[in-house]
Amino acid sequence: MEASSLSKTFFLFVLLLATLGQGYGSAGTCVDFYKSTCPSVESIVQSAVRAAVKANPTIAPGGHTIGxxxxxxxxxxxxxxxxxxxxxxxxxxxxxxxxxxxxxxxxxxxxxxxxxxxxxxxxxxxxxxxxxxxxxxxxxxxxxxxxxxxxxxxxxxxxxxxxxxxxKFDVEFGRAMVKMGNIGVKTGTQGEIRRVCAAINR
Known part of the structure; x- marks a missing residue:
């Protein structure tokens, strides 16, 4: 997997982690947000992340326990x-x-x-x-x-x-990732879903 692909996969992984433990209708992220528009997105991202981390464990998120x-x-x-x-x-x-x-x-x-x-x-x-x-x-x-x-x-x-x-480090790490994932989350008509991660839509 190329570096750009790994970066995109990692970005999606962070977004996915941010959804864990969040309820429906919350001001931040939530599980199954794309249930109607892309119902398989979570399993697709999980599968891609598992494969990427298996190929190179050092790309997993941070806390310096890996890398x-x-x-x-x-x-x-x-x-x-x-x-x-x-x-x-x-x-x-x-x-x-x-x-x-x-x-x-x-x-x-x-x-x-x-x-x-x-x-x-x-x-x-x-x-x-x-x-x-x-x-x-x-x-x-x-x-x-x-x-x-x-x-x-x-x-x-x-x-x-x-x-x-x-x-418990793994528990607190998960909570921290959720909090980070909810920083500056755009809702409603704010922002855009990019066609290409590295560039705004034109």
Whole structure:
């Protein structure tokens, strides 16, 4: 499947996720919206998304529990963080040699892709947060989720630490996708259904 097709499939997948759990007549999205005009659309999209994700698991939506990042985007953390000529202190010293071996300082492997969730690159789940707790966050913003007290509490909840009421990552992720899908939803005669996703109708 070509990159453009994957992008369109992913876009449709996000729209489909946004419909889950929404009732009829709500101000946002709803299940079976196209029941009369295109009754098979949900099953068609689900089938296409399953096939696309099976072919390339890293295109699934986000949360960084699936996917990779190029060395060029985070290698500064390994050698000269904030111009200190030292690595980012948020990186576990035992994890640093592995990252450096994948991303040498000379930049020869700048385009090499590194798993964001070490040991679970193609598996959706909360192991990503366990890696953050262990100082194995690859991207700086991910590592800050643990080092910043404001966001650390949520990481702990996903991991069920210190007696905090645990959150189920897959459930909360689904809820977040629904909320995002309902941001700025156009209804009635607002907007248009595009014939080509990348261009307005003419």
């Amino acid at each position: 990779t990042a190029a060395c060029a985007f985070f290698s500064y953390r390994l050698y000269n963080f904030n111009n200190t000529k030292k690595p980012d202190p948020d990186i576990n010293p035992s994890f640093l040699p592995k990252l450096r071996s994948l991303c040498p300082e000379n930049g020869v492997n700048a385009l090499r892709r590194v798993a964001l969730d070490t040991g679970s690159v193609n598996s959706f789940g909360s192991s990503f947060y366990d890696n953050l707790k262990k100082g194995r966050g690859v991207i700086e913003s991910d590592a800050k989720l643990w080092s910043d007290p404001t966001t650390q509490v949520f990481v702990k909840q996903f991991l069920g630490l210190r007696g905090l009421h645990g959150l």
